[in-house]
Amino acid sequence: MSSxxxxxxxxxxxxxMLNKVPEVTLWFWVIKxxxxxxxxxxADYVNETLGVGLVRTxxxxxxxxVLVLAVxxxxxxxxxxxxxxxxxxxxxxxxxxxxxxxxxxxxxLWISTTVFSVLLAGVFGTWYARERTLxxxxxxxxxxxxxxxxxxxxxxxxxxxxxxxxxxxTGWSPxxxxxxxxxxxAAVTVLWRLGANPVLAFWVAYILTRPLGANIGDxxxxxxxxxxxxxxxxxxxxxxxxxxxxxxxYLSVSRADVxxxxxxxxxxxxxxxxxxxxxERATLGAMGALAVxxxxxxxxxxxxxHANALAAEEGAAPSCASDPSSLxxxxxxxxxxxxxxxxxxxAFRTVATDTLGLVxxxxxxxxxxxxxxxxxxxxxxxxxxxxxxxxxxTYVDQQIDTVLGAVRASAPDPQAETGAxxxxxxTLG
Numbered sequence: 001m002s003s004x005x006x007x008x009x010x011x012x013x014x015x016x017m018l019n020k021v022p023e024v025t026l027w028f029w030v031i032k033x034x035x036x037x038x039x040x041x042x043a044d045y046v047n048e049t050l051g052v053g054l055v056r057t058x059x060x061x062x063x064x065x066v067l068v069l070a071v072x073x074x075x076x077x078x079x080x081x082x083x084x085x086x087x088x089x090x091x092x093x094x095x096x097x098x099x100x101x102x103x104x105x106x107x108x109l110w111i112s113t114t115v116f117s118v119l120l121a122g123v124f125g126t127w128y129a130r131e132r133t134l135x136x137x138x139x140x141x142x143x144x145x146x147x148x149x150x151x152x153x154x155x156x157x158x159x160x161x162x163x164x165x166x167x168x169x170t171g172w173s174p175x176x177x178x179x180x181x182x183x184x185x186a187a188v189t190v191l192w193r194l195g196a197n198p199v200l201a202f203w204v205a206y207i208l209t210r211p212l213g214a215n216i217g218d219x220x221x222x223x224x225x226x227x228x229x230x231x232x233x234x235x236x237x238x239x240x241x242x243x244x245x246x247x248x249x250y251l252s253v254s255r256a257d258v259x260x261x262x263x264x265x266x267x268x269x270x271x272x273x274x275x276x277x278x279x280e281r282a283t284l285g286a287m288g289a290l291a292v293x294x295x296x297x298x299x300x301x302x303x304x305x306h307a308n309a310l311a312a313e314e315g316a317a318p319s320c321a322s323d324p325s326s327l328x329x330x331x332x333x334x335x336x337x338x339x340x341x342x343x344x345x346x347a348f349r350t351v352a353t354d355t356l357g358l359v360x361x362x363x364x365x366x367x368x369x370x371x372x373x374x375x376x377x378x379x380x381x382x383x384x385x386x387x388x389x390x391x392x393x394t395y396v397d398q399q400i401d402t403v404l405g406a407v408r409a410s411a412p413d414p415q416a417e418t419g420a421x422x423x424x425x426x427t428l429g
Contacts, residue, residue: 020078020139021148022257024202029209031084031247036213038240039091039156041221043099045233051368051408054103058096065093069149073142078258080251084244090149094156095214102164109165116158123151124203134199137259155203159210166211170301174218174228181212184294191286195279204287223379230380332395333427339389344381348374349428355407356421364412371407374400399424 022028047057065086072086098116101107127147128134139145167177185208192201221236222228231239251257327335336345351374358367378400385393403420406412 019137019259020072020075020083020145021136021259022078022080022083022251023259024136025257027247027251027257029205031244031251032087032206032209033213033216034240034244034247035084035087035091036156036159036210037217037220038088038237038244039095039210040160040214040217041233041236041240043092043095044221045237047096047099048233051405051410053410054096054099056410058093058100061089061093061096065089065153072149073145080248080257084248086149087152088241088244090153091156091210091213094153094210095160098157098160098164102161109161109168112161113158113165116154116161120151120154120158120207123147123154127151134203136202151203152206155207156210159207160214162207163211163214166298169298171304172301174215174222177215178212178219180294180297181208181215184208184290185212187290188287191283191290194283195276196283196287197280200284200287223376230376232376327391327395329423329427332392333429335389335392336396336427337429339392340385344377344385345428347377349425351377352403352421352425352428355403356418356425359407359414359417359421367407367417371404375404396424396427399427 043057043061046052046060047054052060068082068086068089072082075082098112101112102109124134127144131138131144131147136148139148163177163181166172166180170177172180185205188196188201188205188208192198217236217240218228220229220231220239221233223230351370355367355370355374358364358370378397382393399420403417403424406417406420409416
């Protein structure tokens with residue numbers, strides 16, 4: 001979908017430039033979803049797999065966002081590589097801001113969603129009051145570009161909060177969760193074709209691509225125990241970064257999404273027919289009805305018995321009838337030997353032993369890499385082990401969390417690593 005009428009050609013001045021954003025074509029939406037998926041998977045990879053930590057990761061990407069945005073703002077026209085690099089970085093940054101509020105500060109997702117919605121409305125209100133347009137076809141001055149990037153950052157944070165809140169409410173798996181934003185985007189596209197306000201339709205779809213891309217990323221990266229494809233966050237990030245790079249190269253060569261070139265090929269104003277206010281009002285009512293129907297669906301899903309999909313995604317342990325703290329070390333070791341399949345236990349013990357050997361030899365990089373195999377194997381076996389002995393599974397899961405934290409610490413302590421791994425190996429027999 002496109003977002004409004006063309007902007008009259010004007011000579012370049014210190015404050016007036018060629019459009020700094022791409023034409024809204026199918027390529028725009030494809031690469032936007034790719035960037036959004038990377039925002040989810042790469043943030044998780046740096047934060048969790050590399051063990052950098054949520055706050056440090058947020059600081060790193062905030063600095064990166066400032067740097068790439070400075071380059072983007074200094075340009076006088078749309079450059080695909082600079083523009084989409086900025087979108088990739090802002091997608092990661094917006095995701096991390098919401099995660100900090102949720103995981104570090106403990107703000108409920110419904111509050112985050114409300115706050116970001118109000119903030120976005122304030123950005124749009126201020127933008128329109130000053131510039132009298134919200135069309136991305138009018139990003140030809142520095143103030144308008146500033147409003148644009150603030151709005152984009154908030155849409156990513158809002159989309160993250162809304163998507164996570166949906167998972168929390170419904171318990172849907174990542175694969176199933178793809179269907180809701182995908183269906184809503186399809187409905188908004190139909191309404192745009194029927195005469196909905198193009199600026200409104202664009203920004204609604206833009207927000208919805210965030211939970212869509214995040215759910216696609218979660219589906220690809222999540223282990224099979226969480227009904228995902230098990231590619232992992234690194235593989236998913238590399239796959240989509242490669243797709244983004246290929247698309248950016250194509251757009252840089254073809255100039256298929258440069259607004260001025262696109263208008264020259266299709267005719268200036270070809271996408272800006274006369275406004276039909278009656279149709280706009282009717283489609284606005286349809287959007288309102290769609291919003292009400294979505295709320296009703298989420299309310300219904302929330303009322304059904306379900307597990308917390310978001311907690312499962314973040315590694316929360318299942319609730320067991322018995323308290324794992326009641327187990328002694330000897331009892332836990334005996335329960336592991338009698339309750340869990342010997343092949344699984346042997347595989348876990350082999351990885352833990354290998355990791356301990358790497359720690360003792362001073363190969364921290366090797367230990368960090370090897371311990372990921374334990375995390376993957378443990379997650380893959382979760383369903384069958386919990387079914388056999390939930391309490392013992394939770395006991396061992398807590399030990400594995402301690403090991404992961406020690407090995408992946410930003411400043412690993414060999415003594416802490418050795419102690420955690422030795423205790424786990426003892427439990428595994």
